[in-house]
Amino acid sequence: MRYLALATIVPAVLLAGTTASAAEIPALHVTTASSKIEPYKPGTSGVTYNEKLAPAGATLSVLAVSAPQGSTVLLTTRGLLPGREYGAHVHVKPCGPAPADSGPHFQDKKDPVQPSVDPAYANPRNEIWLDFTTDQAGVGFAVARVPWGFGDREASSLVVHETHTHTEPGHAGTAGARLACLNADF
Numbered sequence: 001m002r003y004l005a006l007a008t009i010v011p012a013v014l015l016a017g018t019t020a021s022a023a024e025i026p027a028l029h030v031t032t033a034s035s036k037i038e039p040y041k042p043g044t045s046g047v048t049y050n051e052k053l054a055p056a057g058a059t060l061s062v063l064a065v066s067a068p069q070g071s072t073v074l075l076t077t078r079g080l081l082p083g084r085e086y087g088a089h090v091h092v093k094p095c096g097p098a099p100a101d102s103g104p105h106f107q108d109k110k111d112p113v114q115p116s117v118d119p120a121y122a123n124p125r126n127e128i129w130l131d132f133t134t135d136q137a138g139v140g141f142a143v144a145r146v147p148w149g150f151g152d153r154e155a156s157s158l159v160v161h162e163t164h165t166h167t168e169p170g171h172a173g174t175a176g177a178r179l180a181c182l183n184a185d186f
């Protein structure tokens with residue numbers, strides 16, 4: 001029910017203030033993904049790598065609307081630890097058995113130096129950052145808006161991290177260990 005409402009609102013929010021003509025609207029790409037997380041098994045779309053900080057049975061849900069003019073990505077979580085800060089980003093590769101399998105962050109303009117810790121590239125305008133702090137019931141919510149679309153480029157997962165995302169040179173974009181992962185085809 002919540003998603004139904006968001007699906008109606010998000011395209012309107014995304015397009016507000018742009019000069020998109022009606023003819024360009026079919027380029028909208030909508031992504032929805034939602035899964036309970038569990039220890040990795042082949043075929044699971046939601047994975048926990050740390051059952052203490054990201055308990056099995058917690059739910060990660062993503063809704064994204066992407067067009068060449070811009071993208072909006074929403075993340076909601078349920079069942080994580082209450083009153084705790086988490087980091088979250090869109091990563092390039094799908095979730096796998098190892099936390100690192102989801103690869104680097106998706107970047108609109110790709111940093112020629114990897115891993116990317118340069119704030120000129122590792123920032124919330126060039127990447128999708130969805131940091132959140134859970135409420136007392138363990139519910140989290142974050143929204144990111146960027147002025148570009150994913151297009152056909154690979155962006156295959158949402159990764160939840162141990163801390164909010166750092167911004168200082170040499171650490172920009174890092175957020176501690178990867179705790180959980182949700183497959184989402186942006």
Ligand SMILES: [Cu+2]
Nearest residue numbers: 088089159161
């Ligand atoms: Cu990340």
